Amino acid sequence: MTTLSVNEVTLSFGGLNALFDVSLEVQPGLITSIIGPNGAGKTSLLNCISGFYHPTSGEIFYGDHKLNRASPHQVSIMGIARAFQNIELFRGMTVLDNLMLARHQNLRYNLLHAVLYLGKASREEAKNRQYVEEVIDFMELEPYRKHTVGSLSYGIQKRVEVARALTLAPKLLLLDEPMAGMNIEEKEDMVRFIIDIQKERGATVVLVEHDLGVVMDISDRIYVLDFGVLIGAGTPDEVVKIPKVIEAYIGEE
Amino acid sequence: MQDTHKLLSFTIPQLLRWRVNESGDKVALREKDFGYWNNYTWKEFYDHVRKVALGLEKLGIKKDDKLALIGDNIPEMLFIAIGAQAIGAISAGIYQTSLPDEIAELINYMDVTAVFCDDQEQVDKLVEIRDRIPQVRKIIYEDPRGMRDYQSDDWYLYIRDLYEMGAAANAENPERFDALIDQGKPDDVCHFCLTSGTTGLPKASMMTHKNYINMGIQITKVDYLADTDEYLSFLPFAWIGEQMNSFGVAMATGITINFPESVETSMEDLKEIGPHFMFGAPRIYETIRSQIWLKIDESYWLNRFVYNKFIKIGEKAARYRMSGERMPATLRFMAWLGKIMVMDPLINQIGLRRLRRAYTGGAALGPELFTFYQAIGVNLKQIYGQTEITGIAYMHLDGDVRPDTVGKPLPETDCKISEKGEILSRSPSVCVGYYKRDEQTEELLEGDWLHSGDAGYIDENGHLVVIDRVSDVMHNSKGEMFSPMFLENKLKFSPYIKEAVIFGDKQDFVAALINIDPIVVGKWAEDRGISFTTYMDLSNKPEVAELLKEAVVDINARAEKEHFKIKRFAVLYKLLDMDDGELTKTGKIRRKFVREKYKDLYDALYDESVSKKRVEAFFQYQDGQSTTVEAEMSFYTMEGVA
Numbered sequence: 001m002t003t004l005s006v007n008e009v010t011l012s013f014g015g016l017n018a019l020f021d022v023s024l025e026v027q028p029g030l031i032t033s034i035i036g037p038n039g040a041g042k043t044s045l046l047n048c049i050s051g052f053y054h055p056t057s058g059e060i061f062y063g064d065h066k067l068n069r070a071s072p073h074q075v076s077i078m079g080i081a082r083a084f085q086n087i088e089l090f091r092g093m094t095v096l097d098n099l100m101l102a103r104h105q106n107l108r109y110n111l112l113h114a115v116l117y118l119g120k121a122s123r124e125e126a127k128n129r130q131y132v133e134e135v136i137d138f139m140e141l142e143p144y145r146k147h148t149v150g151s152l153s154y155g156i157q158k159r160v161e162v163a164r165a166l167t168l169a170p171k172l173l174l175l176d177e178p179m180a181g182m183n184i185e186e187k188e189d190m191v192r193f194i195i196d197i198q199k200e201r202g203a204t205v206v207l208v209e210h211d212l213g214v215v216m217d218i219s220d221r222i223y224v225l226d227f228g229v230l231i232g233a234g235t236p237d238e239v240v241k242i243p244k245v246i247e248a249y250i251g252e253e
Numbered sequence: 254m255q256d257t258h259k260l261l262s263f264t265i266p267q268l269l270r271w272r273v274n275e276s277g278d279k280v281a282l283r284e285k286d287f288g289y290w291n292n293y294t295w296k297e298f299y300d301h302v303r304k305v306a307l308g309l310e311k312l313g314i315k316k317d318d319k320l321a322l323i324g325d326n327i328p329e330m331l332f333i334a335i336g337a338q339a340i341g342a343i344s345a346g347i348y349q350t351s352l353p354d355e356i357a358e359l360i361n362y363m364d365v366t367a368v369f370c371d372d373q374e375q376v377d378k379l380v381e382i383r384d385r386i387p388q389v390r391k392i393i394y395e396d397p398r399g400m401r402d403y404q405s406d407d408w409y410l411y412i413r414d415l416y417e418m419g420a421a422a423n424a425e426n427p428e429r430f431d432a433l434i435d436q437g438k439p440d441d442v443c444h445f446c447l448t449s450g451t452t453g454l455p456k457a458s459m460m461t462h463k464n465y466i467n468m469g470i471q472i473t474k475v476d477y478l479a480d481t482d483e484y485l486s487f488l489p490f491a492w493i494g495e496q497m498n499s500f501g502v503a504m505a506t507g508i509t510i511n512f513p514e515s516v517e518t519s520m521e522d523l524k525e526i527g528p529h530f531m532f533g534a535p536r537i538y539e540t541i542r543s544q545i546w547l548k549i550d551e552s553y554w555l556n557r558f559v560y561n562k563f564i565k566i567g568e569k570a571a572r573y574r575m576s577g578e579r580m581p582a583t584l585r586f587m588a589w590l591g592k593i594m595v596m597d598p599l600i601n602q603i604g605l606r607r608l609r610r611a612y613t614g615g616a617a618l619g620p621e622l623f624t625f626y627q628a629i630g631v632n633l634k635q636i637y638g639q640t641e642i643t644g645i646a647y648m649h650l651d652g653d654v655r656p657d658t659v660g661k662p663l664p665e666t667d668c669k670i671s672e673k674g675e676i677l678s679r680s681p682s683v684c685v686g687y688y689k690r691d692e693q694t695e696e697l698l699e700g701d702w703l704h705s706g707d708a709g710y711i712d713e714n715g716h717l718v719v720i721d722r723v724s725d726v727m728h729n730s731k732g733e734m735f736s737p738m739f740l741e742n743k744l745k746f747s748p749y750i751k752e753a754v755i756f757g758d759k760q761d762f763v764a765a766l767i768n769i770d771p772i773v774v775g776k777w778a779e780d781r782g783i784s785f786t787t788y789m790d791l792s793n794k795p796e797v798a799e800l801l802k803e804a805v806v807d808i809n810a811r812a813e814k815e816h817f818k819i820k821r822f823a824v825l826y827k828l829l830d831m832d833d834g835e836l837t838k839t840g841k842i843r844r845k846f847v848r849e850k851y852k853d854l855y856d857a858l859y860d861e862s863v864s865k866k867r868v869e870a871f872f873q874y875q876d877g878q879s880t881t882v883e884a885e886m887s888f889y890t891m892e893g894v895a
Contacts, residue, residue, distance in 0.1 A: 133287035143517040145288060184876070192399075199401055
């Protein structure tokens with residue numbers, strides 16, 4: 001099991017610090033949440049981890065691997081997958097095709113095999129389909145397998161988005177607001193999925209989420225960001241007592 | 254058919270053993286899992302049953318113990334049920350939609366000592382009521398998903414572990430299983446089937462092996478089934494209709510039972526399997542028809558034109574075909590053309606192309622619906638029966654389908670009408686009685702004769718006609734009789750009406766509470782640029798009221814008797830729902846309950862001065878929260894009705 005550590009990371013755009021001197025540690029096998037008001041830098045931090053941005057200074061380590069300059073695909077090969085806040089799926093393709101496509105880095109055959117679709121290519125495809133089907137079963141997407149993503153409701157699309165990240169068999173899963181815009185029932189389903197991802201698939205989960213109720217319920221550890229600065233950290237019970245956190249969320253008295 | 258007599262001397266497990274000798278390598282069960290249809294041959298089926306039976310014996314379950322089954326249909330449900338029956342225990346189906354309190358009550362009533370659940374959802378219900386069901390020794394579950402926290406507790410048992418126990422027991426003593434099976438007698442009780450409970454406490458009818466096997470044999474005498482035929486198991490297993498097929502018909506004929514991937518995908522799976530026969534409550538057929546209408550409506554002009562043209566020809570031809578009369582040559586040609594060009598491709602889209610027969614039962618179905626299905630080339634037939642007679646006692650014969658009757662008795666079934674006009678039946682499939690309900694059993698069985706509680710008569714062609722429940726038939730203030738169900742079905746034939754409740758007992762006129770179909774009416778409103786937000790909002794649109802008025806005018810114009818005419822109606826702001834106790838588990842209206850719950854509306858319906866009324870709508874969510882919304886409801890009076 002590998003620990004993700006973020007050491008004194010600063011991310012600047014021109015003169016603006018999106019993140020300033022942020023340090024945190026994600027322990028393997030736990031659910032770690034990052035919370036904070038809008039514009040606090042939560043998504044920027046995820047972007048730094050997943051290789052979309054590179055920190056201006058500081059270091060990010062995943063075990064022994066330094067992620068500072070890693071590209072997104074290198075990060076994903078290390079076993080870090082991400083589900084996006086704004087659904088990033090191919091809307092015109094079916095759920096199944098989207099998930100199969102997400103497995104492409106696991107396909108071990110060349111162009112010639114693909115053209116002939118004999119032996120290795122079809123075996124590999126079948127193996128990946130098997131894996132994708134397990135994910136479909138896990139995320140309860142059976143009824144939507146052959147539906148185009150664009151035709152599905154928002155809640156289901158979100159589930160497909162998480163499923164897409166899961167098809168990469170991640171050891172570390174970054175979830176960016178998986179529950180935004182959902183109704184109570186959909187949220188409850190999603191919470192169950194997240195807990196199952198952690199407990200049954202044994203993945204470490206980093207959760208960025210606005211719904212404090214959910215965060216307090218399921219997180220093992222919480223980090224609070226405000227204007228790019230870490231203002232609190234601890235277990236859910238500890239975090240709610242930190243004055244700065246209360247101030248950031250509820251305002252000053 | 255020389256086997257018939259032999260089959261009747263078997264118990265269900267014995268019949269399964271015989272099946273293995275006959276066609277052991279043929280596919281018996283098929284389940285879709287991970288997007289793939291997995292097969293179980295009869296031999297594998299039997300192997301699983303053996304493992305379950307011996308495993309259950311190891312757990313200390315013995316003859317006459319009761320084992321409840323709660324869950325969606327999966328092959329394991331049959332393994333457990335028949336495994337239990339093999340050791341002389343009794344399986345009992347509980348609807349998977351039941352709430353924990355209800356389950357506790359049923360488990361205690363039936364003296365259940367072990368429960369099989371398909372997944373965590375059902376197990377969690379039992380966790381909630383654990384201290385109320387102390388006699389339950391084991392919970393066996395099939396899907397380990399989400400069960401990690403329960404693994405340390407030995408109250409729960411994973412089905413794979415049960416198989417292992419059984420396999421070990423079999424290795425120890427290979428003769429044991431045969432010896433167990435041999436002890437069974439065809440007249441032993443093997444399953445408890447809950448009756449739908451339109452009124453009061455649920456009752457468990459005690460079904461014997463012979464009840465089911467006889468049913469399987471008699472149906473196939475009328476409607477032949479080949480052992481290569483396919484059947485899709487999508488009805489709740491706790492309902493007699495499903496057991497009838499999986500215990501009776503499949504065992505007696507060797508057809509393959511297919512299990513859908515999940516409840517939500519069953520219509521998709523229907524398309525993939527293309528079953529040869531199906532059985533369902535009217536609601537399923539109503540849903541399929543609405544889907545067809547919607548799809549046609551959304552299609553482009555040529556499709557619509559051709560469909561509209563040929564459906565009329567089809568209906569005309571269907572009337573000839575159903576009555577067995579000879580069709581004129583031109584009509585026959587046109588109907589054939591329609592079948593080739595439109596209807597066959599159409600029903601192929603839904604997966605009904607291979608269907609030889611579709612049965613409907615459980616509640617009455619509008620005559621127009623029959624004609625519709627016959628017109629598109631689906632041989633839809635009415636069956637009539639009840640749980641206590643293993644589902645079917647009467648059905649239509651091919652070429653003799655009369656929409657207003659329920660057909661003729663099955664072979665070996667006798668019919669008699671009592672002096673009160675009640676239908677009585679007698680057959681080897683009549684159950685032994687209700688468990689621990691002697692009083693009700695006495696009312697149910699009079700010697701061999703089974704009381705149905707339905708009023709009916711035999712018409713001049715020897716067909717049975719069912720009017721309504723003896724207790725449901727209503728009389729207006731003048732003492733004229735009418736059947737609310739009959740009128741409700743007429744209303745429900747309108748694609749815009751999903752559900753309707755008819756009132757009028759001891760009143761001057763008939764009134765209706767109507768539920769619009771959210772999908773069809775929603776689409777209709779969209780097409781006309783009528784904006785709406787919720788179901789409640791849509792229900793209260795004046796345009797929708799006009800639409801319904803047209804439907805009611807149409808029905809009134811065709812009313813058989815003057816006092817059948819609907820004078821006033823209102824559109825209910827919410828769909829009637831099982832979870833709110835307004836419908837039974839099989840989708841029948843719980844009339845008394847609805848009338849009590851919507852007392853305000855009922856009173857307003859019979860107060861002709863009221864045209865608008867503010868009502869408080871109460872909603873209970875699944876998590877127990879509730880809200881009250883204030884809404885305005887309109888009441889409409891039909892002109893020209895006395």
